Amino acid sequence: MHFHRTRLAPLLLSLTLTVSLLLWWPLTVHGDSDVVDAQKTEKELSQVKKKIQSLQHVIKKTQSRRSETEEDLRKVELEISNTRKDLRDASQQIRKSRSTVVRLNQEKARLEAAKSKQKKALIADIQAAYRTGRQEYIKLLLNQQEPEKLARVIKYYDYFHRTRLDNIQSFNNTLTSLEENQQQLNDELERLQNLKLRLEIQQEGLIKAKSQRKKVLQKLDVALRDKDKKLSQLNENQEELQRLLRAVQETLADLPADVGNTTPFAQRKGKLKWPTEGRVARSFHSRRDDSNLRWNGVVIRTENGAPVKSVHRGRVVFSDWLRGFGLLTIVDHGDNYYTLYGHNESLLTEPGDWVEAGQVIAFTGTSGGQERPGLYFEIRKDGNPVNPSHWCRG
Secondary structure, eight states: OOOOHHHHHHHHHHHHHHHHHHHHSOOOOOTHHHHHHHHHHHHHHHHHHHHHHHHHHHHHHSOOOSOHHHHHHHHHHHHHHHHHHHHHHHHHHHHHHHHHHHHHHHHHHHHHHHHHHHHHHHHHHHHHHHHHOSOHHHHHHHTOSOGGGHHHHHHHHHHHHHHHHHHHHHHHHHHHHHHHHHHHHHHHHHHHHHHHHHHHHHHHHHHHHHHHHHHHHHHHHHHTOSHHHHHHHHHHHHHHHHHHHHHHHHHHTTSOOOOTTSOOGGGGTTTEEOSSOSEEEEOTTOBOTTSSOBOSSEEEEOOTTOEEEOSSOEEEEEEEEETTTEEEEEEEOSTTEEEEEEEEEEEOOOTTOEEOTTOEEEEEBOTTTOSSOEEEEEEEETTEEEOGGGTEEO
């Protein structure tokens, strides 16, 4: 059997994931057992490394059977995915920056109002002090017909004097706050302008990448006009997915499936929520493209960029581009249950990430050479596809 570099890449990725997971998995027993567990982990790690080295040796000896056009499609769709992610990040930062500008402007208005009020009070205070002259103490003393009230009058005078000083200090503080506010506002406005410029550049890059993808799809369409070639590719796509799933099962079989206190996946049959909103355009086990091939999952038609949510808690075991499925995420839910989410526009998780039920893990798109946006969704038990409609409610 001949293997090729690109078709083995997902296998290599999943094995690499195992290395990282083994390194990450915490030792739970203390004392001497720590050493035993560490030695066991090191042994497992050594075995995984040998598998990886063996695969690398096969990869070097063989040539990829993926066509140049398919490789171009992979590259351009990954570029679109990364650009989309950058665009979302930039848009989010712009929204946050605009919110900051609004807050700073509101703070500035409050400080300006406080400044005006304090300024009027100080002017009135200064005018009153000017009218009394410099001999305020002497005048107060001379005006006292009852000397026993002198201490009280002096105390009142000191109180008004301190209040005046406090008002002056408050005014100075307001002026300082206004200056700091204006500087922050200027900085945020400059940051906002830079973000908008960055967004424009990314949007131009996205337009170019989409144009390039269109050209690649046209070449691919020409190459697959022959019905037999198209069916052959569909078969190869399914075989590649099967190999990937087998590799995941084999390499992760000995790792604990820590799903916490979550209800086991099997007990959620008929109660899961669909991963995205939309219409089921291709049902489970229906025919594919006038052939004897069947759909192993469902295709849900959506708007481009609709959120894709994990249907149950689990660990991401694959998150990359796979021929025939585009940008694909596979989540391991324990007990050999897996869910697959394909044809995404962009992915939000990495292999090894834990995800919760309802957590957004991707956004729908047209990757994998699709013409219309949507999500390809599968549920597998022991590597075999099961009908998602029996598991998910409307």
